[in-house]
Amino acid sequence: MLDLATIFHGLQRQLFPALTDELGELSALDQQFCEVMSLTELGRFTGRYEWCGDGRPPCPRVWLAHAFIAKSVYQFPTTSALIEALHARPTLRRLCGWESAGEVPSEPTFSRAFAAFAADALPQRIHENMVQTHAGSKLVGHVSRDATAIEGRERPVPKAAPAPPRPPAKRGRPKKGEVRPPAPPKRLDLQLTRSLADNLADLPTRCDVGCKRNSKGHQESWIGYKFHADTIDGDIPTSALLTSASTHDSQVAIPLAQLTAQRVTSLYDLMDSAYDAPQIAAFSRQLGHVPIIDPNPRNGDKPPLAPAEALRFHERTASERVNNLLKERYGGNWVRVRGAQKVMCHLMFGLVALTATALFARLC
8 A cells, every 4th residue: 555655756746747748737726636536545435336227327426526525625615616617627627537518417416426425424434544544553642622613504403392300309318218319321421331333323413503602702603513523733633523513512522532543543632621521531541542631610710731731732723723724725614505414524525635635734
């Protein structure tokens, strides 16, 4: 298997000069798109979509997957804008696979292919393979964990009727022979002993209303989802999950840590005060990591981090940079699809492009 440096030098010395001779001068975005595609290994994941049967063969799904990645790289806000660019820009069209403008399929074809990619979690599998291939064999210093708001274009799902409240617990010590019902276990307590699949199945993914306090102390709300991601040194995202907007960051820390531990070997887990819970710190140590969590001030008391921990905690800005890049540069701010499955697919195509670009940036 070729390593990252070999792929990079092969692009610079062989592919780009050959494409320039064939297609003309390549722009910076054209070269970035080629770099991203060189790491996706789409042929491993799109074989199941190949046509075998009677009638007219459909448009090759691998070309449509190229186009959806191009949509993130070239910052096209909608599929119709992508299709217009494929008709008007021969270089982009041929990089995706179509020779003539007449071969570019219609928007409904793009929509059907996107629905199939979302149902199969195609970009998630591409991203997982990319991370394991090019970062999985290396020892990672820091994993920075954070979440960001994703605004949707759909109505929030009404909340289910709340369960009847429990009768208030009696104060004081129980009487002799009195048996009091135990308090129901919290989600964090259950996550400690459950598998990754069970923890993922327990996370809510419906569209609803989320609230948070911004850096200036003002309350903000949005309708949509919340995107949770782990980022390693070099601003390389290693894993991501999507939940309802109202889901607290701490509820996703353990499943995200389980997912990341399957892909890379790391030493430190860096998290802000939203993740300050004993269960999260205990699970991090259970994985053999050192948790560095910004203390959550309780009763006005916020103990400072140790000097060495405070110095390492500065590396957590990598997660904020990745979240901002995803939203400003790779499609996170222009979600036009509905439903958690399709929203995640849209975001993950952008994350695939972001991850490949970050991997190549380490060689420049």
